[in-house]
Amino acid sequence: MSVPYPKYLFFFIICFVFLLCIVLYIRNSNTDFKSETNARIHGQESIRDIKDVKSSCEEGEILLDVNFQPLDLNSLGDEISGSNLVKSEEEYIIALLNWTKPFHNSTCIKESHFLEFFVPGKVVGEVWKLYEGQKGELSHNRHDPPLYSGIQGVLFDLLQNFHDKPFLQTRFEPRGGYSALRAINGDIADIYFRFHAEFQLNEKPLLPFWFTPAYFTGNIILDTRTKETHHFHLYVPNTNELNVDLEWYGSNRPNDNLMVDIGFLPVMELKSIPRSEELQWLREKSIKEIQSDLEKAFFPFKQVDYLPFEEAIKVAQAESKLIHHIVLWGSLDDQSC
Template structure:
């Protein structure tokens, strides 16, 4: 038996010395080759699938252009939000509403359950339309301007909803998160989703997406001005930021800033984007959002140009876009007074007074608010600016003061000349 084993070992050594490999070694080589082929084939297969999909998409695009024409395809694309070249019933709804004139009630997603017996706040909207003579470039027949291009702008002369009532609890959207309750703290009410890497949102849109969560209140407020507000602007920074200006045991005074825009045109006209430099204001509300003492939202008018306007005059976004800026004298919402309850109950839950449509309003006397901690409105506004634009951490000085500071600190002067403003959306 031992002799047989020795003989097999000698035969194996002899085989290896003559350059022959064992069968298991050969099968390992075969498996390795097949693995390499499979690994190499995967990206090649993915390339051909992508090539085929792109070719099919191009073919469908060419067929669409032949069928609809360039402008028809543009309108189709503005409705085709998922870019699958098919219109779902939801995507076709704006056209159906346009053709029938019937707009069903919108069921927005709310994050606040309203108390039917809670307090209500009445807001009034005021507006002075854009001064057309402040548009420095745009006249009829010049620079892609036609009567239809500016039709939405020219017809927007007053608020869509002059007065509206809101539940005080809706303004809970402005309350700070639990870790941001100190004076001077800032937070994102509506976070920005755009940056230099994500680019910007498309221009060929007419109807804003349905708002969700805290966007619902902002959408409702801005809808008092115009029926088509876009809460998330096309360009960064988008969203809304708030800062606690003052606080005591029961109330916050919160300063806020919102970057949003309006779509003034509707089909068949090409889109016209109206982008105020910013919306800002403040709200004084109880920490449980059951009572709103004061609310004010407005577009600042202290600069000679405070609105950016961009519109298309053809189906191509890249080559048929025109831009101008102008001056908007007034666009603001103001509370008519503190929020008030519709009924007053005694300690046993019995109604002792109520407010109805035909009776006299309930008379209330509100106590003065004394702040235990506060900062200036100017400082709170600066913190909002730094949150939106980090470059605002640097001190910017008027031209006449810059050279004195430079001489005192032995530094150079960096001068910036702008047509518009660098720290808002009007430029």
């Protein structure tokens, strides 16, 4: 029996390797094509999903994005005493630890509801009561919010996008809310607002866990005649190191003292999709001034200008006045902020 010539064997090996390379090349090309096609399909589906979300809002409604980042647990406590949170049994604080995302990712709201923020006949810079704060002491031991109507009902619906149990009447003063007209052009108005609210995190039979942001603020630009909303933004300010107050019971005994801590909430906001239009104002007041006016509505002592010590010396010298020097640990306003 004869053995195949080596040169034929070598030729067969070369052909086999060549064919194998061609097969692998075609397979990889098909895979890349499929991946690219799938990417296009998924991209189209993502775009379609976004369109579906937008189109899910009915006529006369506006879509709001819900942005929320949970409490920064590293911001709690201090180097000496530590955080009271770690001193509590986990079952009493688990609701806070589990609150890592908003109740809804987006929401639709009727544009006409935003007229609740507006009062006709106001002039630029004027501040008015958005809703009245309840008088008297309010119990810590409450689990379910009451029924709200009017502007409080609108705010309740908005805050429920973060958590399903907001309370518009906080346990501590200041309570209520104010609005102010920042700018106007015909029927188009830019309205700033500020109010106080808090959330109840625990379910019965556990005693309450209270989550109290420093305050909520934001603005609405709307056509007061057509009810069309050009812009809406509601948020908890995050410019200070601490902006939320926490109070809870370390055990399930209501007679025990409340545990207390303060921390930093990075993001809690509702925002409409921005429009490309630029609005021109016939009359306006600066944002800084209008925010200061709203702050003064809550805190009458803010009517006095508080200045850093070095700046106060210069002003006192220029105006030939004495200095009233106040030293504080913490803040006079807004608990946590």
